[in-house]
Amino acid sequence: xxxxxxxxxxxxxxxxxxxxxxxxxxxxxxxxxxxxxxxxxxxxxxxxxxxxxxxxxxxxxxxxxxxxxxxxxxxxxxxxxxxxxxxxxxxxxxxxxxxxxxxxxxxxxxxxxxxxxxxxxxxxxxxxxxxxxxxxxxxxxxxxxxxxxxxxxxxxxxxxxxxxxxxxxxxxxxxxxxxxxxxxxxxxxxxxxxxxxxxxxxxxxxxxxxxxxxxxxxxxxxxxxxxxxxxxxxxxxxxxxxxxxxxxxxxxxxxxxxxxxxxxxxxxxxxxxxxxxxxxxxxxxxxxxxxxxxxxxxxxxxxxxxxxxxxxxxxxxxxxxxxxxxxxxxxxxxxxxxxxxxxxxxxxxxxxxxxxxxxxxxxxxxxxxxxxxxxxxxxxxxxxxxxxxxxxxxxxxxxxxxxxxxxxxxxxxxxxxxxxxxxxxxxxxxxxxxxxxxxxxxxxxxxxxxxxxxxxxxxxxxxxxxxxxxxxxxxxxxxxxxxxxxxxxxxxxxxxxxxxxxxxxxxxxxxxxxxxxxxxxxxxxxxxxxxx
Numbered sequence: 001x002x003x004x005x006x007x008x009x010x011x012x013x014x015x016x017x018x019x020x021x022x023x024x025x026x027x028x029x030x031x032x033x034x035x036x037x038x039x040x041x042x043x044x045x046x047x048x049x050x051x052x053x054x055x056x057x058x059x060x061x062x063x064x065x066x067x068x069x070x071x072x073x074x075x076x077x078x079x080x081x082x083x084x085x086x087x088x089x090x091x092x093x094x095x096x097x098x099x100x101x102x103x104x105x106x107x108x109x110x111x112x113x114x115x116x117x118x119x120x121x122x123x124x125x126x127x128x129x130x131x132x133x134x135x136x137x138x139x140x141x142x143x144x145x146x147x148x149x150x151x152x153x154x155x156x157x158x159x160x161x162x163x164x165x166x167x168x169x170x171x172x173x174x175x176x177x178x179x180x181x182x183x184x185x186x187x188x189x190x191x192x193x194x195x196x197x198x199x200x201x202x203x204x205x206x207x208x209x210x211x212x213x214x215x216x217x218x219x220x221x222x223x224x225x226x227x228x229x230x231x232x233x234x235x236x237x238x239x240x241x242x243x244x245x246x247x248x249x250x251x252x253x254x255x256x257x258x259x260x261x262x263x264x265x266x267x268x269x270x271x272x273x274x275x276x277x278x279x280x281x282x283x284x285x286x287x288x289x290x291x292x293x294x295x296x297x298x299x300x301x302x303x304x305x306x307x308x309x310x311x312x313x314x315x316x317x318x319x320x321x322x323x324x325x326x327x328x329x330x331x332x333x334x335x336x337x338x339x340x341x342x343x344x345x346x347x348x349x350x351x352x353x354x355x356x357x358x359x360x361x362x363x364x365x366x367x368x369x370x371x372x373x374x375x376x377x378x379x380x381x382x383x384x385x386x387x388x389x390x391x392x393x394x395x396x397x398x399x400x401x402x403x404x405x406x407x408x409x410x411x412x413x414x415x416x417x418x419x420x421x422x423x424x425x426x427x428x429x430x431x432x433x434x435x436x437x438x439x440x441x442x443x444x445x446x447x448x449x450x451x452x453x454x455x456x457x458x459x460x461x462x463x464x465x466x467x468x469x470x471x472x473x474x475x476x477x478x479x480x481x482x483x484x485x486x487x488x489x490x491x492x493x494x495x496x497x498x499x500x501x502x503x504x505x506x507x508x509x510x511x512x513x514x515x516x517x518x519x520x521x522x523x524x525x526x527x528x529x530x531x532x
Contacts, residue, residue, distance in 0.1 A: 023107040037132040047310040049296030056195040059320035069183040079407040091173035109135035113142035117339040118269035126155035137197040143273035163195040210405040219263040219414040222400025224248035225256035227341040237399040238350030245277040249289040254336040270339035282314040293331035352432035354379035361452040362474040369426035371529030395514040409521040435493040451482040471504040
C-alpha cells in the first residue's frame with residue numbers, strides 16, 4: 001500500500017485522507033490486482049490466465065442514465081437532448097458528498113493514468129475504484145505513465161466509480177439508481193450503480209470529445225486505426241460490433257488503436273492504452289491477434305466456462321451477447337508504440353447493414369463522405385446496449401453520437417476540412433448482410449471484407465471500372481482481387497431484384513428522414529451527398 005499524493009483540501013480526492021485506517025491502494029501492478037480480485041471473489045482465472053469477471057445487472061452501457069452537468073461552461077456549447085441530458089450542478093455536488101460518505105470505510109484502488117498518446121493533447125487522470133478488477137481494467141485501457149512520470153504526476157480529471165453506490169432518484173435527480181455524470185467544470189466523472197466497466201472508458205471519451213474539438217480544434221473520432229510499413233495510416237469508423245477492432249488488427253499493419261483517436265495537423269493518435277473487444281463467437285482461426293491477447297493480465301467480461309473446465313466458451317450467450325475482453329495494446333504483437341502515426345490516406349465507414357442494401361465496398365466523393373459521416377448509419381448489434389436483442393436500424397451521428405457532447409456539425413465540419421486538405425480516400429464498407437435482409441440473406445464473409453479493404457489500401461481499386469448505385473449514387477467497383485465479382489453489386493445477389501429496389505428506396509427514405517434534423521446546418525456541398 002502506497003501513500004497517495006493528495007491534492008488540496010478542496011480537491012475531490014481530499015476526502016481520502018480523512019479516515020486513518022482506510023485501505024487505499026495506489027497504482028498496484030496487474031498481478032497484485034488479480035490476487036486481490038480473486039481473494040475478494042470478484043472473478044476467476046481462465047485456462048489462459050485471464051481474469052473472468054461479471055458486470056452484474058448491466059452488461060452494456062446505459063445511455064439514458066448518462067448526464068452532463070449544466071453550468072456556464074456547458075450551457076451554450078453542449079448539444080442538449082436525449083443524448084446529452086442536463087444535470088443540475090447543485091444536485092451533482094450533493095451526490096458527490098454522498099459518495100464520499102459511502103466510500104469512507106471502503107477499500108479503494110486508485111490509479112494514475114492518461115488519455116492521449118500525443119503529449120500535446122494528453123489528459124491526465126486519477127481513477128478511484130471500489131473493485132480491484134475495475135482498477136485492472138483502467139490499467140489496461142488507459143495509457144500507463146512511466147515511473148519517472150508518476151513522481152510529478154498531476155491529474156486533470158478525476159473518475160470515481162462505485163458500482164455498489166446507488167442513487168435515490170427522488171432526492172438525487174437521477175432517473176434510476178445507476179448513473180454516469182460528467183462535470184466538465186469541476187473535471188469529475190461520477191459512476192455508480194453499474195458494474196459495466198465500459199462506462200469508465202466512454203466517460204473519458206465523452207470528455208475528450210468536448211475538450212479537443214471545442215478548445216483545441218482537434219477532431220476526436222470513434223474509430224480504430226492502423227498504419228502500413230510505408231507510413232500509410234488508415235481509419236475505421238463504426239459503432240461497436242461493426243468490425244473496428246477486428247479489421248484494424250491486421251497482421252500486415254501496425255495497430256495504432258481500436259476505438260478512440262484524435263486527428264491533428266500532424267496525424268492520428270490513440271486516446272487509449274488498450275483494446276476492449278467483443279468476444280462472442282471468438283476463435284483463433286478468425287481473430288488470432290485477439291485470441292492470443294487473452295492471457296494473464298487480460299480481463300474477460302460476462303463469459304462462461306465449458307463444462308467443469310476453465311476454458312472459456314466464447315459461444316455462450318447466457319449472460320449477454322456483449323461479452324468482451326480488455327487487454328493492454330502491447331498484447332497485440334504489431335501494436336505501435338507510441339500509438340500515433342501520420343495523416344490518414346484511407347478512411348473506412350463500417351456499417352452492419354441489416355437490410356442487405358449497401359454494397360460490400362463503395363467509394364464516396366466528398367459530398368457523400370460528409371453526408372454519410374453525419375448520418376452514421378448501421379444496425380445496433382445485439383447486447384451492445386441494454387434492451388437490444390437483435391440488429392436494429394439506427395443512425396448515430398459521426399458513428400458515435402452517444403459520446404458527442406457538441407453538435408455533430410462541429411465534428412463534421414472538422415472532418416470535411418481535413419478530408420479536403422489531405423485528399424483522403426473515403427470508402428463505405430458493409431460488414432452486414434448480402435443476398436437479402438437480416439433473416440433471409442447471409443452475413444458478409446470476413447475474408448471478403450478483409451480482401452476488399454486490403455485492395456483499397458494497396459491502391460488496387462484505383463484503376464478498376466466503377467458503376468454508380470442506382471439509389472445512393474455511390475461508386476461500386478466492378479472487380480476486386482480475391483472477391484467474387486457477383487457479390488460486389490448487392491442488387492444481383494437478391495433473388496427478387498424488385499424487392500431489392502423497394503428495400504433500397506425505403507432505406508434511402510430513412511436516410512433522408514434522419515437527416516432532416518441536420519438540414520438547417522448542412523451546406524449545399526453536404527446535401528449533394530444524399531441518396532437520389
